[in-house]
Amino acid sequence: MSGSAAPVDMPRWLDLAVLPAFNLALALLVAGAVVLLVGQDPWQVVTLLVKGAFGSRLGLSYTLYYATTFVFTGLAVAVAFHGGLFNIGGEGQAMLGGIGTALVALWLGDRFPPWLVIPAMVAAAALAGAAWAAVPAALQAWRGSHVVITTIMFNFIASALLAWLLIDVLKEPGNMTVESRAFGPGAALPGMHQLLAALGIDWPRSPLNLSALLALAALVLVWLLLWRTRAGYAIRAVGHAPEAARYAGIRPKRQVMLAMALSGALAGLVGINEVAGVHGRLLLDYVVGAGFAGIAVALIGRNHPVGIALASLLFGALYQGGAELAFEVEGFSRDMVFTLQGLIVLFSGALAQVAAPMLARLWKHVHG
Numbered sequence: 001m002s003g004s005a006a007p008v009d010m011p012r013w014l015d016l017a018v019l020p021a022f023n024l025a026l027a028l029l030v031a032g033a034v035v036l037l038v039g040q041d042p043w044q045v046v047t048l049l050v051k052g053a054f055g056s057r058l059g060l061s062y063t064l065y066y067a068t069t070f071v072f073t074g075l076a077v078a079v080a081f082h083g084g085l086f087n088i089g090g091e092g093q094a095m096l097g098g099i100g101t102a103l104v105a106l107w108l109g110d111r112f113p114p115w116l117v118i119p120a121m122v123a124a125a126a127l128a129g130a131a132w133a134a135v136p137a138a139l140q141a142w143r144g145s146h147v148v149i150t151t152i153m154f155n156f157i158a159s160a161l162l163a164w165l166l167i168d169v170l171k172e173p174g175n176m177t178v179e180s181r182a183f184g185p186g187a188a189l190p191g192m193h194q195l196l197a198a199l200g201i202d203w204p205r206s207p208l209n210l211s212a213l214l215a216l217a218a219l220v221l222v223w224l225l226l227w228r229t230r231a232g233y234a235i236r237a238v239g240h241a242p243e244a245a246r247y248a249g250i251r252p253k254r255q256v257m258l259a260m261a262l263s264g265a266l267a268g269l270v271g272i273n274e275v276a277g278v279h280g281r282l283l284l285d286y287v288v289g290a291g292f293a294g295i296a297v298a299l300i301g302r303n304h305p306v307g308i309a310l311a312s313l314l315f316g317a318l319y320q321g322g323a324e325l326a327f328e329v330e331g332f333s334r335d336m337v338f339t340l341q342g343l344i345v346l347f348s349g350a351l352a353q354v355a356a357p358m359l360a361r362l363w364k365h366v367h368g
Helices: 002-009 012-037 043-054 055-083 090-108 114-141 147-169 192-198 211-228 232-241 244-248 252-267 270-279 292-300 305-328 334-350 356-366
Strands: none
Touching: 002 356, 012 043, 012 147, 012 305, 012 334, 012 356, 043 055, 043 356, 055 090, 055 192, 055 211, 055 232, 055 252, 055 270, 055 292, 055 305, 090 114, 090 147, 090 252, 090 270, 090 292, 114 252, 114 270, 147 192, 211 232, 211 252, 211 270, 211 305, 232 244, 232 252, 292 305, 292 334, 305 334
């Protein structure tokens, strides 16, 4: 109990900035020791990882592309958390977002221009993700079903639905790969290199696309909603003090529905980045764990949009830099990158408050 109470006794900036930084440094130290034990040079590994993620414009583009997806899934977890809910269904909600994106793209992409199709795809992705999250929300609000269990189960249902659609409905005739036909030109989401070229900036071609700007907008809008609007206050009130919120006249069931719908909508936007922005068709495995990674991103970012932006950048760097490491360093596999990610999640998530009492005592000692 003392570990959980200690952060209350120290300034908010220490809790939100210094403590996560300390946990991250501790995770990196332990990861360095693990790298040393397997016969690799920790300094070389860190140098190559940072160089691979930020050392070139192409590497930076890939880092930001991965970070874009993690912003969406991290925000999805954070919004639900502030409503007192633990949404583990980001994986399935992202799949439904991709399905919504693809259905609009296949329907409109060959007949209408991008300025009309792209907003329709964004709306479809958000609405599909929100609708998928709304069912577990309603089950919790009116039937008492635990949202953790129902969102996990809905991930499996979403995966089965996606497979059925691709195999029996949307699969391109004559194509042995389980995927839809390519989207029409109206559904082509501009790459960031195209946008920068229009501004006279030469930038290498990469998966980074217009979704990165959508992710930035989502960060700002979530902050405004949760901390600058009455609706956001109601969500946080129900999440942190449900009985007091009920006494104040706030309807918990409505807030549960709103928080989960917003959470699902944010997760659904993954479909824009992956399906419309990169592949140009609906695939079977485009989510690849991004929904679960969003849980770690939200934990490390302390469920705040600024922290989520930084944590997403960190995970994007680990994904991109890890790919470079596996290519450059003999004997260094992707499993070692997953180990590093796991250590960061362990220290920044499960053990996040272990160092808090020490930092609180140090703060009190320095300031008398």
